[in-house]
Amino acid sequence: MNAPPRPEVLHSANVTPLARLDIPGGGEVVVHRNHAFIGHMSPPDGTAIYDVSDPRRPRQVARIAPPDGFSHTHKVKVAGDLMITNVERHKRHFFRKGERIAAVTADLAATLGRPPQEAEIAAEIGVAPGDLDTLRAGLARGYQDGGFRVWDIADPANPRHLATVHTGGIGVHRFDMDERYAYISTEMEGYVGNILVIYDLADPTRPREVARWHMPGQHVAGGETPSWPGQRCRLHHALRVGDTLWAACWYAGAHVIDISDITAPRTIGRFNYHPPFPEPTHTFFRLAEPIAGRDLALMIDEEHDHVPGQPHGFLWVMDVSDPTRPVPVSTFHVSERESPYARAGGRFGGHQFQERQIGSLVFATWFAGGVRIIDIATPETPREIGHYLPSPAPGHASPQSNDVDVDERGVVYVIDRDRGFDVFSFAR
Amino acid sequence: MCEDCFDESEVPGERPSLPRLMQAARHIERDFPGEAVPSEAWVIYLGRRSGTIDWPAMQRIARAMEAAGLLLSLTPGGDLRN
Numbered sequence: 412m413n414a415p416p417r418p419e420v421l422h423s424a425n426v427t428p429l430a431r432l433d434i435p436g437g438g439e440v441v442v443h444r445n446h447a448f449i450g451h452m453s454p455p456d457g458t459a460i461y462d463v464s465d466p467r468r469p470r471q472v473a474r475i476a477p478p479d480g481f482s483h484t485h486k487v488k489v490a491g492d493l494m495i496t497n498v499e500r501h502k503r504h505f506f507r508k509g510e511r512i513a514a515v516t517a518d519l520a521a522t523l524g525r526p527p528q529e530a531e532i533a534a535e536i537g538v539a540p541g542d543l544d545t546l547r548a549g550l551a552r553g554y555q556d557g558g559f560r561v562w563d564i565a566d567p568a569n570p571r572h573l574a575t576v577h578t579g580g581i582g583v584h585r586f587d588m589d590e591r592y593a594y595i596s597t598e599m600e601g602y603v604g605n606i607l608v609i610y611d612l613a614d615p616t617r618p619r620e621v622a623r624w625h626m627p628g629q630h631v632a633g634g635e636t637p638s639w640p641g642q643r644c645r646l647h648h649a650l651r652v653g654d655t656l657w658a659a660c661w662y663a664g665a666h667v668i669d670i671s672d673i674t675a676p677r678t679i680g681r682f683n684y685h686p687p688f689p690e691p692t693h694t695f696f697r698l699a700e701p702i703a704g705r706d707l708a709l710m711i712d713e714e715h716d717h718v719p720g721q722p723h724g725f726l727w728v729m730d731v732s733d734p735t736r737p738v739p740v741s742t743f744h745v746s747e748r749e750s751p752y753a754r755a756g757g758r759f760g761g762h763q764f765q766e767r768q769i770g771s772l773v774f775a776t777w778f779a780g781g782v783r784i785i786d787i788a789t790p791e792t793p794r795e796i797g798h799y800l801p802s803p804a805p806g807h808a809s810p811q812s813n814d815v816d817v818d819e820r821g822v823v824y825v826i827d828r829d830r831g832f833d834v835f836s837f838a839r
Numbered sequence: 840m841c842e843d844c845f846d847e848s849e850v851p852g853e854r855p856s857l858p859r860l861m862q863a864a865r866h867i868e869r870d871f872p873g874e875a876v877p878s879e880a881w882v883i884y885l886g887r888r889s890g891t892i893d894w895p896a897m898q899r900i901a902r903a904m905e906a907a908g909l910l911l912s913l914t915p916g917g918d919l920r921n
Contacts, residue, residue, distance in 0.1 A: 720908075
């Protein structure tokens with residue numbers, strides 16, 4: 412029997428598909444010196460480096476495995492000759508459920524007057540009965556591997572390991588870096604949820620912690636008490652522009668952090684919109700160059716389990732002329748009707764945009780909505796001027812466009828969370 | 840829920856059925872002081888059309904939706920879901 416035909420890539424007339432690679436799903440793509448650096452979602456795939464000098468023929472030149480089978484290294488950043496890759500517990504939220512087994516078992520035994528069955532424990536925790544052994548094994552094993560690794564990528568085809576830094580908890584999520592400092596979002600002993608830890612890379616073989624920043628309530632070892640359940644309020648990641656870090660803090664919204672003294676980060680502004688808005692703050696990024704005479708930042712929420720009546724994850728345009736008081740200018744939304752995959756399965760809404768300024772253009776990923784190219788030349792009324800929807804990966808009902816970057820040539824690179832790496836060009 | 844990204848404490852709450860929620864929310868929003876939200880903003884908010892919603896309109900819609908959800912949770916039959 413013939414396999415069903417694969418759906419074609421869908422795109423606007425001003426977009427030209429250049430290449431599609433069938434590679435494992437990715438969490439981040441960064442393009443630097445004609446190379447695409449990709450962090451893959453799941454072990455055994457770690458980091459892959461592609462030569463994209465000819466964007467129609469990306470060519471893998473290097474692969475780096477995760478340090479072990481229990482970690483993923485799905486984030487990557489590059490500055491100068493340095494690359495940093497994260498190390499984070501794979502399936503971290505799943506394995507956290509293992510910490511509840513003992514308490515749930517005891518509670519059920521008290522309620523039922525007998526030892527609970529495996530299925531009852533699993534139902535209470537919210538996993539399949541067959542998952543309990545995996546959770547118990549994970550609990551017994553623990554996790555001490557979280558952190559980040561520093562590499563010399565002067566020759567991208569031969570990355571050279573310089574240092575491994577262990578942090579704490581489940582390890583490192585997304586982060587930013589320049590040639591001198593790394594701005595790491597990580598769990599640390601004594602804190603609830605990810606905080607910011609800044610490392611000095613002056614000697615990249617020995618990164619040195621120079622500062623920490625957290626939100627009030629996170630530092631439980633210091634006597635603070637969180638006012639939220641679980642890890643709802645945590646740093647997702649912070650991006651440096653000038654002497655300021657623009658921090659997306661999940662259900663705590665956006666924070667502006669002054670680092671004019673790198674050893675003493677201090678919050679100077681915040682904007683939290685949870686509630687009433689349902690989706691967590693994923694990325695907050697100040698545009699270095701003004702648009703229409705205004706100092707602006709972009710912000711995007713990560714789509715969650717969608718509930719009818721709530722908006723899908725969307726893009727915010729923020730006025731940050733007074734960084735102590737970020738104010739929304741407008742919000743941009745993509746309709747389910749713009750993608751044939753919106754209700755096919757998987758998430759639909761917003762996730763991420765390119766973390767560099769391309770004039771007034773924003774290249775943003777909507778999971779099953781692909782890459783939306785949005786012009787914010789008039790910040791009050793952002794306007795979509797192009798789109799690119801990758802075809803779903805084999806065995807998947809929808810594309811899950813996860814991360815995007817744009818190089819100096821205007822070539823756009825998009826990585827799918829499940830599988831696939833697409834390259835296209837865009838003309839205004 | 841995507842267990843790569845979200846924790847147990849981040850599961851969305853129960854919501855009333857969409858038609859009831861919308862009816863209540865639009866009624867509540869009309870009663871707010873100030874300029875009413877244009878119909879097009881509601882259409883965009885609900886994902887039926889792409890486009891821009893300004894901040895004042897987003898605030899009004901979100902507050903009206905929140906109030907409607909609370910109202911219906913206190914109303915018999917308000918827990919119906921789609």
